[in-house]
Amino acid sequence: MESSRIADIIEIEQLLARYAAGMTKDDVESVVAVFSPDGTYSAFGEKYGVADFPELVAAAPKGLFAVSTPAITFDGEGSARGEQPLCFVAQADHSMRIGYYTDTYLRTPDGWRLHTRAMTFLRRDGSRDSGRPHDPRRPAPGRTTAS
Template sequence: MTTGPTPADAEELRQLLARFSHAFDNADAQALAEVFAEDGVIELTRTGAVFTGLEKIRVFARDLGPEHPDHQTLDSVFTVDEDGTVRGRSRYLAILPDGSVHNGDYFDVYTRTPDGWRIAHRRSVPRYPRQRHHRD
C-alpha cells in the first residue's frame, strides 16, 4: 500500500463525506448524485442489505422516512492501493429518533468522475451494537 492521496484530493474527499450526511439524511436525490457514483453500492453488514446503483440508493434514502438516523461522519483516513484504488475508512455516529446513538465504520472505495470524487462502494459496519468484521 502506498501513501494517501494528494492534499487536494484528501480535501475533496472530506467535502464529499460531509455532503453525504446532508444528502442522505434529507433524501436529496440531486445531492446524492454528487456523493455516489452512478453504479455506486451501499452494503449494510448489520442487515445484509445491498443497494446497487444511484437510483436504488435514492429509494433507500427516501424510504427511511422521517424516523431515520441522523448521520455524522468523522475521523476519516484515506489510502491509495498499489493499483491506484483510493480507499477511506471513517467513523460514523448515527443519532436515532429516540436519542440513542449507533456507531460504526464506513469502508469506502472512491472513484474520480468528470464531476469530481464519488463513493463507488460503501460498506457500513456497526460497532455498537457489536458485530465482528474484517476488512476485505
C-alpha cells in the first residue's frame, strides 16, 4: 500500500475517533467539526444536516460510543466510503445498543471529513433497521438539510 494511502487511512481513523470521543463527551462542536459543511447523518427515518446537529446531539442519550477500526475503500483521490461497527453503552443504566455506521468521506481543504453517516441498529430479534422514527424526544430535521 502506498504511504500516501496509509496517511489517508490514519487521517480518516482519527476523524472517526474524534467523532466517537465528541459524542461520548457530549461535545457537539467536536462532532460538527468532523463533517463536511454539507454533511448529513441519517437515522430514525430522517436525514439531518450539520445545522441540525446541536439539537440532535442534545436529544441523544448520553454514554460511551465505542467504535472499532473502520473498513475503508477509496473511490479516487478525494472520496472514500467505509463501515464502522459501534457499541453504545448508556451512562444512566449501562444498557447497550449495537450496530454499524455506513459512511462516505470527502477530502476537503481542511483534510478528510465525513460527508454522510448512516446508522444501522442490530436488534435482538435479528433484524436491522435505522432506528425508531417515532421517538418524541428526537428533533425533526431542519429545512437546511440536504436532500
